[in-house]
Amino acid sequence: METFSTMTGTSDRPDRPDRLDRSDRPDPFESLLRLTARDLTTDERIQRAIGVGREYLGVDNGVLSYTGEGRYEVVETNIEGGPYAQGGVVDLDGTWCRHVVGTGETIGFADAVDSEYRDDAALEATGLRCYVGAEVDVDGETYGTLCFSDDEPRSDPITDRERDFVSVLAEWVGAELERQKHYAELRDQNDRLDEFAGIVAHDLRNPLAGAIGFTELAQDAVSGQVAEFLGRVRSSLDRMESMIAECLLLAKEGADVGERTETALEPLVRDAWDTVQTRNATLTVELAPDTTVVADEMRLRRLFENLFRNSVEHGGPTVSVTVTGDGRGFAVADDGPGLPPEVESALVEADAENVKSFGLGLLVVQRVVSGHGWDLSVTSSEAGTRFEVTDVNAAEPIHHGVDGN
Structure with missing residues (x-):
């Protein structure tokens, strides 16, 4: 079976993060805080968050996945080719992430061969020896996973601090996805409201404009009490026109603000x-x-x-x-x-x-x-x-x- 590493071409790269002195790693929480403060789109934030995790853990690969309906779909990643590139879909049962989705717990190991997962099917299916993954929730439901991996084992163990950081990073990514989802829903809602307001404006204002016009013509042709009555009609029509404008404005301003x-x-x-x-x-x-x-x-x-x-x-x-x-x-x-x-x-x-x-x-x-x-x-x-x-x-x-x- 073709493995993860041969499909992605990640082996023997000279810029591997784990070739760096691990004692010189930047504080990942500071990096995440700086990332949060920057003016970026949701996709850019997640891409850079994956980079923060890779650098901190010293591994080649970072992947945000969607795991609905028993499939593993790659949403964001640094991997440029093969089935695990962005948009790729594989069977969830052949991934390490199925353990995260099944338990909701963050798991990690420096070398699968020296862990409880030594006989796991994912080792042969993916070729990945080192792995850390956490569940990503959106609106209280499992969206997928955020994982970091490498086809080579890491020389030092995965620490509790590293697992905790990946958990925090997964929560942060989930919050970004929630925000993206909610603003999309707001835009759809506001679009529907604009459509309704346009219909109201057309269907009410057109006949009202006709009534105002004919009232003005009638006023010019009469005098006395009839003219007085028509003046009251005109005032009522003007008030109706004002109320329609106010209601349309209220409908627009009443929607939740997105952008x-x-x-x-x-x-x-x-x-x-x-x-x-x-x-x-x-x-x-x-x-x-x-x-x-x-x-x-x-x-x-x-x-x-x-x-x-x-x-x-x-x-x-x-x-x-x-x-x-x-x-x-x-x-x-x-x-x-x-x-x-x-x-x-x-x-x-x-x-x-x-x-x-x-x-x-x-x-x-x-x-x-x-x-x-x-x-x-x-x-x-x-x-x-x-x-x-x-x-x-x-x-x-x-x-x-x-x-x-």
Whole structure:
């Protein structure tokens, strides 16, 4: 039977990690921490994590596998050829990883010939003498394994610290895969929501536009009480148009946020202010220098627009609005008459019904905050209202690779 080493061509390579002085190995946990902090796609993170494990263990091969339905499918690896290259599929029963999948335990040996696995079928099937593997879980279910191996035995035993590190690395990889999966689900959900919103916008707005147009024509042709009645009809139609726009916006902002970018706050705040009918209201911006927020830029802009609109509509035409903030969060305060107590408490408690009683704009604000996973606090009195958003940079920016992951 052709073995792993002859299929992959890994033997006698001059750059084998185990040819290095093992006392000079970098701390793998520090390497993993640096990797976590870097701006990489999920695939790039996993590829580099495999490199960290290979270097630390001093072995040729690193493989992330999917083991569903009794098969062993190679998801990520440094192996460039043969059945164990990326995308390769082999029978799980012929691999060392079947022991990991069967028990859920991390296993490792420096030389299979000198271990309890000396007569195991995987020794002949793969040709691998040295092996360390751990289970990878995604959403509480077995996804596959993360393993490191070599066709030559290692001179020193696999230590408990090395097994523990491979276990930690497998947990880290599982978390990366979970995140990738959840963001893909969010993108699909948001795509469906956009499709629905488009249908609603077309099917409701087209006949509404016709009703508004014919009402305007009728107003031009009549006078007296009939004109007054048509004026009320026109006002109702205009309100319907506004409500459709608000509902579509709410549907969009209500979705959970997937991709985020680092956004400069001050120019976004000033642009949002310029889009709102602020009449004689005044804006003061007191932000720490170069303040940024990790967010969906468009939804963050909608949040400020709705807070500004709320201040002007309920605080009066000469209301003063102040925006403050730093890297931990931001606040929008005004000197208007304040919110009703039930609306103030409903905003903090995420009580949508009571929030809607004060207009859909504040519900949009609440949904944007919750969609980002931020924290919202509201204080209001006769002297004014203050909306404070905190924990804004707890999540890192999300970047997708060329395959959309």
